[in-house]
Amino acid sequence: MPQVIDHRGGVWSIEVPIPDNPLGHTLVHLLDTGRGPVLVDTGWDDPSSWDALAAGLDSLGVRIGDIHGVVVTHHHPDHHGLSGQVREASGAWIAMHAADADVVRRTREAEPARWLDYLADKLCRAGAPDEHVAPLRAAREQGRMRTLPGLRAALPDREIVPGELLDLEDRHLRAIWTPGHTPGHVCLHLEEDHPAGLPGHGRLFSGDHLLPGITPHIGLYEDPDDATVTDPLGDYLDSLxxxxxLAPAEVLPAHQHAFADAPGRVRELLGHHEERLTGLLDLLAQPLTPWQTAERMEWNRPWEEIPYGSRNIAVSEAEAHLRRLVKLGRAEVLSGTPTTYVAL
Known part of the structure; x- marks a missing residue:
């Protein structure tokens, strides 16, 4: 049985496993409403995850067929993966911010091979060595791209509009747009007194935006058709x-555990990213590509021990920080390929 926690006031969380992932699980939240139960996120698209979600709901006397709606904090597969199956089993609606709905639509409509071409080209421009890019090209040639997660994610049928209350009977749940982790990430503010009387302003379903002990990944927004130089880290810091x-009484995140003192956690994360930016300026005394920058940054393990896929994520995060320095006027991009940055 998955762990199910009663957060009181008609809110529960269910641990839904993420196979072969150090995060372990997604906390799927169940919100009781006057029209029926509503899920905040659904978990990874895997039979073991589906079984855990169904078992957790069953322990609360709820069948998947009873679900009235699904509110998705963002499009990542550990949050949105099971949404389509929930809708098939229950007829529930699926709501998502328009920016992330566009990502889902774009991914579904594109030829899968195009994504591998895009990722390979992006890594080349970031300065990745040929031996790192070679597996992507081989996967394309051998037709193995259909195993990538998210290629057939469910299209949402409702739009989450920032600042507006969701249409939930007997509940006051307001959407707050918090881009950074994804372009359409939303937090959901339950504007109701805390059931235990904790001081603050209601409760916040924070998705991956605000986590108690993890700094969420801030990479680059993926759109092969858009050459706009985005600033995801700047978006994230503003959202934080x-x-x-807002100062909610309690935060209900999608990973780890519920916690209080959101302003304190925000200060920690703002300080963390400022330290990273300052450290990067020291590295950029000499011109570096995003790959070279990532090799020199501090991670949770030495660079040579970071797995292949995690290196791609690290390089994307490094470039998000480099773009932020350029936006702040503290670094510049040099002409040529691969992309190279240097401090001013």
Whole structure:
């Protein structure tokens, strides 16, 4: 049986496993409403995850067929993966911010091979060595790209509009747009008194935006058709400050555990990223590509021990920080390929 926690006031969380992932599980939240139960996220698309979700709901006297709606904090497969199956089993609606709905639509409509071409080209421009890019090209040639997660994610049928209350009978759940982790990430503010009387302003379903002990990945927004130089880290830091000012009594994240003192956690994360930016300026005394920058940054393990897929994520995060320095006027991009940055 998965762990199920009663957060009181008609809110529960269910641990839904993420296979072969150090995060372990996604906390899928169940919200009781006057029209029926609503899920905040659904978990990874895997039979073991589906079984855990069904078992957790069953322990609360709820069948998957009873689900009235699904509110998705963001499009990543450990949050949105099972949404389509929940809708098939229950007829539930699926709501998502338009920016992430566009990602889902774009991914579904594109030829799968195009994504591998895009990822390979992006890594080349970031300065990745040929031996790192070679497996992507081989996967394309051998037709193995259909195993990538998210290629057939469910299209949402409702739009989450920032600042508006969701249409949930007897509940006051307001959407807050918090881009950074993804372009359409949303937090959901339950504007109701805390059931245990904790001081603050309601409760916050924070998705991956605000976690108690993890710094969420801030990479680059993926759109092969858009050459706009985005600033995901800047988006994330601005979003963090908005959540800090909200000062909810309790945060209900999608990973780890519920916690209080959101403003304190926000200050920690703002300080963490400022330290990273300052450290990067020291590295950029000489011109570096995003790959070279990632090799020199501090991670949770030495670079040579970081697995292949995690290196791609690390390089993307490094470039998000480099772009932020450029936006702040503290670094510049040099002409040529691969992309190279240097401090000003």
């Amino acid at each position: 400050e908005r959540i800090g000012r």
